[in-house]
Amino acid sequence: MANTTHIGLDQVRQQLRQPRIQLKGRQVTPEARADVQALIGPVPKEGHRRDLLIEHLHVLNDHFHGLFERHIVALAAEMRLPVVEVFEVASFYHHFEILKDDVSAPRITVRVCDSLSCSLAGSDSLLRQLQRELVGDVQVVHVPCLGRCEQAPAAQVGQQAVAFATAQDVSRLVVENSTQPLALPQALRFDDYKKAGGYQLAQQVAAGLKDHESVIQCLESSGLRGLGGAGFPAGRKWRIVRSQSGPRLMAVNIDEGEPGTFKDRTFLEADPHRFLEGVLIAASVVGCEAVYIYLRDEYHEARVLLTEELAALKLNPPCALPRIELRRGAGAYICGEESAMIESIEGKRGEPRMRPPYIAEVGLFGRPTLEHNFETLYWVRELIEQGAESFASHGRHGRQGLRRFSVSGRVKQPGVKLAPAGITLRELVDEYCGGMAVGHTLYAYLPGGASGGILPARLADVPLDFDTLQPHGCFIGSAAVMVLSQHDSAREAALNVMRFFAHESCGQCTPCRVGTDKAAQLMTAEVWDANTLEDLAQVMGDASICGLGQAAPNPIRCVLQYFPHEVGAA
Secondary structure, eight states, X not given: OHHHHHHHHHHHHHHHHSOOSSOSSOOOOHHHHHHHHHHHOSOOTTOOOGGGHHHHHHHHHXXXXXXXXXXXXXXXXXXXXXXXXXXXXXXXSTTOOEEOTTSOOOSEEEEEEOSHHHHHTTHHHHHHHHHHHOOSSEEEEEESOOSOGGGOSOEEETTEEETTOOHHHHHHHHHHTTTSOOOOOOOOOHHHHHXXXXXXXXXXXXXXXXXXXXXXXXXXHHTOBOSSSSOOBHHHHHHXXXXXXXXXXXXXXXXXXXTTOOHHHHHHTTOHHHHHHHHHHHHHHHTEEEEEEEEOTTOHHHHHHHHHHHHHHHHSOSSOOOEEEEEEOOSOGGGGSHHHHHHHHTTSOOOOOOSSSOTTTSOGGGSOEEEEEHHHHHHHHHHHHHOHHHHHTOOSTTOOSEEEEEEXXXXXXXXXXEEETTOBHHHHHHHHSOSBOTTOOEEEEEBTBTTSOOEEGGGTTXXXXXXXXXXXXXXXXXXXXXXXXXTSOHHHHHHHHXXXXXXXXXXXXXXXXXXXXHHHHHTTSSSOOHHHHHHHHHHHHHHOSSHHHHHTTHHHHHHHXXXXXXXXXX
């Protein structure tokens, strides 16, 4: 018996000494490698750039209508990255669908928006109808906000946006999608913009004819603040980043994922070069050697337009240009948070960073970074040409400046409204939106998108601006105003946005990941457990890493405070 055991151990040792027939883990097939190389090109001499991982994933996802596992393995090999690292990035973003090699990808995907404004316009019934009628190789899914709230209900057929979507329109586009080119917006193009005096200011700033310090002082005097939601003074931000040692970089946030917000898309599709001139002025004044523009993936038409206009700008530059790269988001609301966006630009999962350090000191690729929202840069040329006094002369109720409001919901004329800062909701609806829609009276409104809270009609005379809404438990954010009527429910609106937060939480911190999901479950009860919801809101607000979890409790608290009759609260 002992001898038999000894022989068995010798055999095991001999087997262990034998070289493996193949390496551990899944191996790259020649066919998959050829597929990847055909789309992203062969490995450059210096190797593929790590920060282009998401761009490469997009190329594969677009071509094959999904990310097959064999291609993920091949891409990892081509980029000399661990397969698990590529997989964890791909699985983070909603627009990447990872597929087993033995399944077929859908021929086309139809996305129907289920955010608040579209839900008010009947997107739920549209989704159910399309899921019944479009079968076979067509995939129909509900998605968070598509950034077209003024065109509710909104949908996308492949990469083509559908405004005021009907089942008939969507079905027709499903049939035509492979033959119809993407319809581009009627924007002011490069040549026409230059003929109208465009880029002259950028030339003056770059040549030193316009003093850089005077430009910063103009921004400071005007009171221009960041218009992506946080509201940090723009001039002060330029001054802080400019004071850091170089090289400095710039990151532009056009992710615009806040439900109810569509102002950036509207103006990008109309006048892209006014924004780009603001980019050049900011880069010149602050001393940024490279600019990364991060555009949300839902804006396919705007991306094609911006790609063409950037090419025209680079072909005939009005001054020395920084390096400009256009980066494509992949469906993640969290990437609207500045540090999460920077992680995404670097080709990683879009998870917010802990602070300090702040990105003005240690940002993109570890360099001092000037981060701005599209609209802030869109204002730069006009402010400098007309002077700070002109901008500051506008305003109501003790406020200064102008704001662009994205208005949707139960109004006659939704859309982007340029109005004085400090205007009230009642004034905004009556003077700029043609009043409430027929058959509707004002019941409630969300002044700052999903995260800005919900206020009742009796507070419709509160000025809409930075710092004016906080005493009422709300904030202006990106000025996304969604209007509800007597036919709507504040508790249902709050549940809609809480489900959005639960879907979009990056999962990095427990208070947000667990809290938003638990809150959404509790909010489905006929009578809300006010004490438990308040405790949950306190933990989320105090302990979440970033603004998503910190702001998610706002709708809960507003409903409990202003609409207790809807939830059975005392």
